[in-house]
Amino acid sequence: MLARQSQLVAPDRELERFRFRVSLAGFAVFAAFVVLATRLFHLQVVQHDYYSTRAEDNRISLVPIVPNRGVIVDRHGTVLARNYSAFTLEITPSRVDDLDATIEGLGKLIEILPKDRKRFRRLLEESKTFESLPIRSRLSEEEVARFAANRYLFPGVEVKARLFRHYPEGPVGAHAIGYISRINKRDLEIIEDNEQTNNYKGTDHIGKSGVEQKYEFQLHGETGYEQVEIDAGGRAVRSLSRSAPVQGNNLTLTLDIKLQEMAEKAFGDRRGALVAIEPATGGILALVSVPTFDPNLFIDGIRSDDWDQLNNSPDKPLLNRALNGAYPPGSTFKPFMALAALETGKRTPGQAIADPGVFNFGGHQFRDDKKGGHGMVDMHKSIVVSCDTYYYVLANDMGIDAIARFMGQLGFGQRTGVDIEGESPGVLPSPEWKKRRFRRPEQQKWFAGETISIGIGQGYNSYTPIQLAQATATIANNGIMYRPHLVKYITDSRTGEKTMIEPEPLRVLPWKRQNVEVIKRALVGVNISGTSARAFAGAGYTSAGKTGTAQVFSLKGAEYKESRVKKELRDHALFIAYAPAEQPKIAVAVLVENGGFGAQSAAPIARMVFDYYLLGKLPKGAAKEDDVEGD
The missing domain is CATH 3.90.1310.10 (Penicillin-binding protein 2a (Domain 2))
Structure with a gap:
């Protein structure tokens, strides 16, 4: 009897459990539907704008x-x-x-x-x-x-x-x-x-x-x-x-592309640079760095063999020598030294020295380029014949600090601010510069003998051709220095309106006019009777200039003979000039790497540039190598 009752109770319990499980499952299903409905409401109603925008973004690109x-x-x-x-x-x-x-x-x-x-x-x-x-x-x-x-x-x-x-x-x-x-x-x-x-x-x-x-x-x-x-x-x-x-x-650039082309051809197969500037505006008329390269090669990605040829060439055609090549200025530094002497009161125009051909200092003998010297030399003659001894003595008398201060005003050792990238600041030497340049204390000391070489544009002096051109244009412009620039004006493509790049005077140097005139007369004399006279013989205009030769390596007192020196170790040839002398329209700095004497290699290039720009023609002849004396 008891067994039968227990059998009847068991189904009731099973039924209750079943009903509980069904209720629980039903509740879970209901809860799930509530969650889904809530989520659907959130997506369809609350976030309708967001997802509508996303869908539109995916549909439209x-x-x-x-x-x-x-x-x-x-x-x-x-x-x-x-x-x-x-x-x-x-x-x-x-x-x-x-x-x-x-x-x-x-x-x-x-x-x-x-x-x-x-x-x-x-x-x-x-x-x-x-x-x-x-x-x-x-x-x-x-x-x-x-x-x-x-x-x-x-x-x-x-x-x-x-x-x-x-x-x-x-x-x-x-x-x-x-x-x-x-x-x-x-x-x-x-x-x-x-x-x-x-x-x-x-x-x-x-x-x-x-x-x-x-x-x-x-x-x-x-x-x-x-x-x-x-x-x-x-x-x-x-x-x-x-x-x-x-x-x-x-x-629209300030460049004259025909002048540019003529100047590049004037270098022939030689390496070098030329910068031609309009003194009254700072506009660059020509900016030459040779050898050059064809920019069309780069447009769609340069071929590997073309890249190897350009990148590995010993002539470095990708190097912009005009802006990024820094060189000793050689004797082209002398007119600026002479002007510094006048402005600081260290020399007068008529003050002369006897040049025996050497200058002895501290047990070291600094030689002039002419054996036996130039005799009695005043300031005018020192520039015209490029007398080294005059500037050895002058540099020693002025001292490095006064030299550095004056040359800094002219822009040496600092970027000109020309409107293209990659410009080198060069090196304007001074005791402060030497302390920054070298690590060891014994290297940081400035020696008086180092100042002597600075006076003739050697030693630590290192400037870019565009710095030399800017300084030359500043003298031509009586102390008003303009920032060199390549863009003349910008034309708006929509309106056609032209926005001029106004000439920007960097500074007006407070030079005495009579001092500037002394230097200018001497620079004219260089091209009439001095070191570059043959290069400018017969020119239909009056020009002013200064030759320069910069040592690539030290001769250690030996006499320089170009034929005995490897080509890559020969002196650099330099020349600075402006014309017409009475009212300058163009100022140039020319550098010919390993070109020897400035009068021999660099001055004839400047003559070609002036003849073309001022007269519209090429010169009939250039200086013969064996007729050139001095720088």
């Missing part, structure tokens, strides 16, 4: 339209950097099923080099799949026709017209104009620092040197955008709207 880069012309309107349209073969990856097979097929129709494939893969990694990417640039008409006949075989591939940069003058003026090339990581950082990231969407190239680099954000323009509707697979469906790009502004 902005495709950048790269602007036309601004044009660069010289002072006479000659085009130095322009754009041209050429056909490119382009692939839209989102519309291609088998990208590798497509590229292989295209390669059978049109030559596609390994560098083209490498560039395409890099662009593919950086771009969205619906963007059109170039696989080959600058197609010939024959290649365009060949593809057009087989276009049906390549869905997602088309021929487009794109703009390319071109430098019509090739290597002429390359260091001043610069070039553009593909954007790298460092360029991206510069773009970001200047808050230009959005404006460079879709842009592949950027200025790398010269005015192309310095005025990049003026030349680039404003990027346009096209709103494109895309499907779930990332394929472009249709264009919704378009904002046109704005072309970059145009630059």
Whole structure:
């Protein structure tokens, strides 16, 4: 009986448990539906605007339209950097099923080099799949026709017209104009620092040197955008709207490209630099660094063999010698030393010394370039015949501190601020400089004998050709120093309005006019009866100049014989000048590396420059090497 009762109770308990579990499951299901409903309400109602915007963003994409880069012309309107349209073969990856097979097929129709494939893969990694990417640039008409006949075989591939940069003058003026090339990581950082990231969407190239680099954000323009509707697979469906790009502004330079070309040719196969400046404005008429290079090589990425040739050449064609090459000024330093002596009261114009051909100091003998000396030498004669002894004595009397102070006012040992990058400050020696330059205390001490060499532009003196040109122009301009610049004005591409780059006087040096006139008369004498007289014989104008020769290595008291010295160890030839002497329109500094005497190598180049710029012609002859005496 008890057993039967227990059997009846058990089903009731099981039923209660079952009902409990069902209730619990039902509650869980209900709770789940409540959570889902709440979440659905949150997504559909509370966050409706947010997700609607996200969906719209996924449906619509902005495709950048790269602007036309601004044009660069010289002072006479000659085009130095322009754009041209050429056909490119382009692939839209989102519309291609088998990208590798497509590229292989295209390669059978049109030559596609390994560098083209490498560039395409890099662009593919950086771009969205619906963007059109170039696989080959600058197609010939024959290649365009060949593809057009087989276009049906390549869905997602088309021929487009794109703009390319071109430098019509090739290597002429390359260091001043610069070039553009593909954007790298460092360029991206510069773009970001200047808050230009959005404006460079879709842009592949950027200025790398010269005015192309310095005025990049003026030349680039404003990027346009096209709103494109895309499907779930990332394929472009249709264009919704378009904002046109704005072309970059145009630059007019102070350069005279014909003068530039003539000056570069005047160097022949020699290495060197020349800077020609308009004294009254600071405008650069020519900025020469030879050997030079063709900027067109860099536009789409320079070939490895071309890069090796340029980068590994012992002549260093990529080095801008005019701005970044620092050299001892040699005797071209003497007119500035003479002016310093007048301004500080250490000398008067008529004060003379007897030059025996040597100057003895501290047990060391400093020799003049002329055996037996120049006899009695006053200031005028010291510049005209380039007497070393006069300046040995003068440097010792002035002292290094007074020399450094005066030369600092002239811009020596500091960047001129010219409107292109890469300028070297050079070295204006002083006791303070030597303490910063050397580590060991015994090296930091300034010795009186070191001042002697400074007086003739040797020793630690090291300046750039553009610094010499600026200092020469300052004397020509009676102490008014202008900042050298390459851009004359900027033309707004939208309005056509021209913004002039006004001449910027850096300082007005308080020189006494009579002291400046003493130096000017002596510089005229150099070209009439002095060391560069033969180079300027028969010129149809009066000019002023000073020759210079800078030692590359120490002779340790031995006599210099050019024929006995290796070419790479021969002296540098220098020359500074301006013309016409009465009202200067042009001032130059010329450097010929390992060129020997300044009168022999550098002065004839300046004569050619002056003849062309002032008279529109080349000189009939230049100085003969065996007729030159002194610097």
